[in-house]
Amino acid sequence: MLDDADQCLSFSRRGILLILSAPSGAGKTTLAHELIARTSNLGWSISHTTRPRRTEEVDGKDYHFVSEETFLSLQDQGAFVEWAQVHKAYYGTTRTTIESTLNMGQDLLLDIDVQGAEQLRACYPEAVLVFILPPSWQKLEDRLRARGTDEEEAITQRIRRAQEETRALARYDYCVINDQLEASVGALHAILCAERARVSRLDLSLLRIAPAHSTCDTPS
Numbered sequence: 001m002l003d004d005a006d007q008c009l010s011f012s013r014r015g016i017l018l019i020l021s022a023p024s025g026a027g028k029t030t031l032a033h034e035l036i037a038r039t040s041n042l043g044w045s046i047s048h049t050t051r052p053r054r055t056e057e058v059d060g061k062d063y064h065f066v067s068e069e070t071f072l073s074l075q076d077q078g079a080f081v082e083w084a085q086v087h088k089a090y091y092g093t094t095r096t097t098i099e100s101t102l103n104m105g106q107d108l109l110l111d112i113d114v115q116g117a118e119q120l121r122a123c124y125p126e127a128v129l130v131f132i133l134p135p136s137w138q139k140l141e142d143r144l145r146a147r148g149t150d151e152e153e154a155i156t157q158r159i160r161r162a163q164e165e166t167r168a169l170a171r172y173d174y175c176v177i178n179d180q181l182e183a184s185v186g187a188l189h190a191i192l193c194a195e196r197a198r199v200s201r202l203d204l205s206l207l208r209i210a211p212a213h214s215t216c217d218t219p220s
Contacts (some may be wrong), residue, residue: 012203015102016195017124018042018109020188021117023162024087024131027178031132032111034185039192045097045110048074051089081111082119087157091116098124107192112169121171126193130188131172135179137163 022028036042048064050071059065066074071090075083081093093110101108110120117129137159145155169175174191178184195201 012105013196015105015199016201017102017120017127018131018192018195019099019117019120019127020109020111020132020194021114021129021165021172022178024158025162025167025179026133026134027131027184029111030181031063031176031178031184032109034181035188035192036109038185039189041105042107042109042192043101044049045093045101045108047091047110047112048080048095049089049091051091052089066130081123082116084113084119087154087161088112093120104157107196114165118168118171121197125133126201128174128191129172130174130176130191131166131169132175132184133166133175134162135167135177200206 020028020032029087032044036044046060046062046064048066048071050066050068053063053065054057055063056102057063068090073078074094075090075092079096081088081095081098091112093112093116098108103123105158110116111192121127121129176184176187176191
């Protein structure tokens with residue numbers, strides 16, 4: 001497991017909302033799972049979605065797979081702090097999922113698109129936004145084709161959307177180019193450690209700091 005910055009801290013803090021966005025096929029889900037597996041006190045935010053479950057996915061672990069009727073009912077109830085429709089499917093994150101986790105001091109990782117990231121930043125200005133980029137558009141296309149799950153038209157649409165999504169890059173805090181898995185996970189871990197040590201996030205009330213003496217004081 002990678003070193004955990006929290007081991008060096010003797011005071012509490014509210015959990016960090018770490019948001020990863022990337023074009024489809026850039027590998028953000030793989031990076032997210034690797035980062036969580038190697039980092040303590042970091043949990044996975046399980047979103048609701050109406051898209052079909054892929055063979056390797058587990059309901060309640062990767063997503064809460066629900067019908068469109070159920071999703072829209074939750075939306076009408078105001079359950080989602082963010083939601084979006086992507087490629088004809090709905091995705092959303094419930095407010096209770098976020099609040100209950102952050103209030104316990106646990107960090108929470110979300111894998112969402114740029115539209116959802118903007119909604120979350122509006123509600124949680126302290127959130128950390130990271131944009132994952134592929135090494136090149138050609139490699140992104142190769143990864144999409146290697147999946148074997150999309151028709152040619154769908155692949156073309158995903159590439160076009162990916163190019164449009166990169167226009168949001170300037171609104172993110174960090175950017176990681178996902179070329180080598182180990183290097184990319186290391187970069188994400190470094191970002192999280194730095195944010196955990198940010199003074200503005202720490203509860204300093206337990207510290208007992210004596211007032212500093214001015215070097216200009218004149219002895220009596």
